[in-house]
Amino acid sequence: MVLVEPCPGFATVSAEEFDIIVVGAGISGICAAHYLRERCAGRSFVILEGRDAIGGTWDLFRYPGVRSDSDMFTLGFSFRPWRSDRSIAPGPAIRDYVRETAREEGIEHRIRFGHRVTQAAWTTADARWTVTARTADGERRLRCRFLFFCSGYYDYAQGHEPDWPGRAGFGGRVVHPQHWPEDLDCTGKRVVVIGSGATAVTIVPDMARRAARVTMLQRSPSYILAVPARDGIGAALQRWLPAGVSYRLVRWKNILIAWALYQASRRWPEGTKRWLLEQARSHLPGFAIEPHLVPRYAPWDQRLCFIPDADLFRALRGGRASIATDEIESFTPTGLRLRSGAALDADIVVAATGLKLQMIGGARLTVDGEPVNLARRVTYRGLMFNGVPNLVLTMGYTNASWTLRAELVARHACRLLNHMRRRGVDLCVPVYEEPEPATRLAIDLTSGYVRRAAAVLPRQGERAPWRLEQNYLREWLALRWSRLEDGALRFARAGEWAAVPGNADPVPSAE
Structure with missing residues (x-):
């Protein structure tokens, strides 16, 4: 039995009924729990986690060399400083940091592990979500007034892996980084890593330390930027200033640097491209930058790949790794045959071919009995959807650390x-009444994993509050000071609306 004192605008909580249900116990979920405890005292909430551990992505990914793809002073929480001067941190350290934060914040006891949310049904008549979770003991149902999805947008069940011809006849082993086998030993083996994104550039230098040879096979290159693994300025500030002050200064320094790099990339793409390629040339004298390191797109049309202390470049320069820019024609019993006619022998093939995206952890949504197709909805401030009441979703930045937006x-x-409590209302719902349809994807990148997910991703409009800003500085102001009663977000008491306005799918798909 869960009992709390009644609050204005909310009825007394009964057994298995909460004010808020948070879905996911990764960075976003722990972050949400912290602020709910700090700023919404007296509200009851529970965290439902489909897996058996805290950490989300950082607990799932165990491939060699897994590390942060953004600096830890911004990937870390503002309320719990990252104490190391290591800016790019290994995955296990990040996992420990998230778990320690949950323990120190007193959040662990609010997490129900092994509760995979499969469905959420909203009823306007009583302004409640009924959440169905699959557990080892069968289905469980919980009710809440407000639903907070912190489950990211990766499909944890499986990553993207093309159906290559001849794969069944390959005599070696094929693995995907998302589910790395504990027994895989690459010592003395020939390894081919398929891909050119953040995962591939992480795996290659790590496996090159033990393997006989590692080849990164890519259809097209990504932009790669070498960055220091340790923050020298941060280390100096930590020595001379109180921890909280130094952390805030380093955090804002890194926020501004990342913002400036992104803005330069969008405003002066050719100049930024030349700078990135010159940086690569300085690390790889004599290396064939063209075609292996010259992408077909402009900087930040896709995410930049960061390599700490130029580790990938060092592996290439030392001959422990190589790059092949080509396409796979088929697998062979001993490796891969490429479109150019070349062959790559391999004992192990790592399919670093990307992830699958899904919204709200793959759960089914209904509003007053009607299914909700999020691919036909528009994001309100990048955190709610038109016609869907009392639901918030955390979607991180594509050009900065996830935690900043979380x-x-x-x-x-x-x-x-x-x-809502001050006004004594029970529900809030964004209503899209713009004259033009919203056909742009909410994630505005040209990456393959985004294009493949066009059928599941929500849309964004052309102007606020329907546009998803990829600008932390602008959103820091907007989400802190913007009017909640902005005309697009409607409020009501339970029973005042027979059905949620704007619940029909008003937005045509982009296809």
Whole structure:
């Protein structure tokens, strides 16, 4: 039995009924729990986690060399400073950091592990979500007034892996980084890593330390930027200033550097491209930059790949790794045959071919009995959907650390909850009444994993509040100071609306 004191605008909580249900116990979920405890005291909430551990992506990914793809002073929480001067951190250290944060914040006891949310059904008449979770003991149902999805947008069940011809006849082993086998030993083996993104550039230098040879096979290159693994300025500030002050200074330094790099990439793409390629040439004298390191797209049309202390370049320069820019014609019993006619012998093939995206952990949504297709909905401030009441989703930045936006979303959700309590209302719902349809994907990148997910990703509009800003500085102001009563977000008491306005699918798909 869960009992809390009644709050204005909310009825007394009964057994298995909560004010808020948080879905996911990774970075976003722990972040949400912190702010709910801090800013919404007296509200009851529970965290439902489909797996058996805290950490989300950082607990799932165990491939060699797994590490942060953004600096830890911004990937870390603002309320719990990252104490090391190591800016790019290994995955196990990040996993420990998230778990320690949950323990120190007193959040662990609120997590129900092994609860995979499969369905959420909203009923306007009583302004409640009924959440169905699959557990080892069968289905469980819980009810809440507000639903907070912190499950990211990766499909944890499997990554993307093309159906290559001849794969069944390959005599070696094929693995995907998302589910790395513990017994895989690459010592003295010939390894081919298929891919050119953040995962591939992480795996290659790590496996090259033990393997006989590692080849990164790519259809097209990505932009790669070498960065220091340790933050020298951060280390100096930590020595001379109090921990909280130094952390905030380093955090804002890195926020501004990342923002400036992105803005330069969008405003002056050719100049940024030349700078990135010159940086690569300085690390790889005599290396064939063309075609192996010259992408077909402009900087930040896809995410940049960061390599700490130029580890990939060092592996290439030392001859422990190589790059092949070509396409796979088929697998052979001993490796791969390429479109150019070349062959790559391999004992192990690593399919670093990307991830699959899914929204809200693959759960089914209904509003008053009608299924909700999020691919036909528009994001409101990048955290709610038109026609879907009392639901917030954390979607991180594509050009900055995930945690930066996770914190903005969590604070805004608390602000919204407190506004509803003050007004004595039970539901809030964005209503899209713009004259033009929204056909742009909410994630505005040209990456393959985004294009493959066009049928599941929501849309964004052309202007606020329907546009998903990839700008932390602008959103820091907007989500903190914007009017909640902005005309697009409607509020009501339970029973005032027979059905949620704007619940029909008003947005045509982009295809």
